[in-house]
Amino acid sequence: MKQALTYQDVSAFYGNSQILHGINLEVLPGKVACLLGLNGMGKTTTLRTTMGLVDRIDGAITLNGVPLTGPTHRRSRLGVTLVPEDRKVFANLTVDENLRVAIRKPVTGTGFTMEDAIRIFPRLGERLAQKGGTLSGGEQQMLVVARAMLSNPLYMMLDEPTEGLAPSYVDAIRDSIIAARELGIGIILVEQSLPLAQAVGDDFYIIENGQIIASLTRAEVEADPERLSNMLTVE
Numbered sequence: 001m002k003q004a005l006t007y008q009d010v011s012a013f014y015g016n017s018q019i020l021h022g023i024n025l026e027v028l029p030g031k032v033a034c035l036l037g038l039n040g041m042g043k044t045t046t047l048r049t050t051m052g053l054v055d056r057i058d059g060a061i062t063l064n065g066v067p068l069t070g071p072t073h074r075r076s077r078l079g080v081t082l083v084p085e086d087r088k089v090f091a092n093l094t095v096d097e098n099l100r101v102a103i104r105k106p107v108t109g110t111g112f113t114m115e116d117a118i119r120i121f122p123r124l125g126e127r128l129a130q131k132g133g134t135l136s137g138g139e140q141q142m143l144v145v146a147r148a149m150l151s152n153p154l155y156m157m158l159d160e161p162t163e164g165l166a167p168s169y170v171d172a173i174r175d176s177i178i179a180a181r182e183l184g185i186g187i188i189l190v191e192q193s194l195p196l197a198q199a200v201g202d203d204f205y206i207i208e209n210g211q212i213i214a215s216l217t218r219a220e221v222e223a224d225p226e227r228l229s230n231m232l233t234v235e
């Protein structure tokens with residue numbers, strides 16, 4: 001049984017509109033797959049499809065050999081989690097409570113712990129008693145990423161996690177992605193910031209009009225960094 005999150009010929013529809021047209025991609029444990037593309041090309045839809053949040057899906061998504069089907073809660077139980085673009089924290093719970101309710105035991109090992117969360121996101125550590133709803137936007141973003149990691153998923157999807165964040169917060173997000181990778185979590189990263197994608201990415205998929213039009217390895221990107229930015233430039 002192959003350990004991977006695999007998309008085979010995946011198409012997705014909202015009502016009658018087909019948004020994804022036969023996506024093929026693969027995310028391995030402990031690897032970061034960056035999904036890159038211009039606005040409206042289907043990045044968010046790919047992540048939402050994984051969670052069963054579109055009207056219809058054709059093709060197959062498989063998580064470590066198990067078909068990823070059914071409602072969202074079943075998919076998350078199988079080990080995949082999505083950090084969506086709109087930050088959702090429990091506004092009336094403290095930071096500490098927000099973190100603790102998210103904790104799930106990993107399949108093996110100790111996984112990502114509260115101590116890890118506070119080490120990577122010291123600002124959260126300083127604000128454990130503060131209500132989630134009173135955090136700044138950047139702090140809330142760190143909190144949702146920390147919560148996702150504490151749920152110790154097998155695969156984690158991040159939708160533009162650094163959008164609108166100050167550089168020090170971007171560094172914390174980068175460190176959390178690196179920590180997740182070291183724990184063997186497979187990651188799909190949708191990111192506008194090419195420097196961040198290039199800092200953490202193992203594989204790069206370019207999506208255009210709901211199709212993967214190119215995939216590059218880290219070595220290919222390192223050999224010719226311009227190639228990636230050229231592919232993502234509006235002519």
Ligand SMILES: Nc1ncnc2c1ncn2[C@@H]1O[C@H](COP(=O)(O)OP(=O)(O)OP(=O)(O)O)[C@@H](O)[C@H]1O
Pocket residue numbers: 014017019037038039040041042043044045046
């Ligand atoms: N609920 C919906 N109903 C109908 N069409 C939708 C819905 N959500 C998204 N779409 C359409 O699907 C296409 C892809 O959108 P998606 O959000 O996946 O793009 P994206 O690559 O994530 O873009 P961005 O970088 O702007 O977030 C767009 O044309 C969008 O208008």
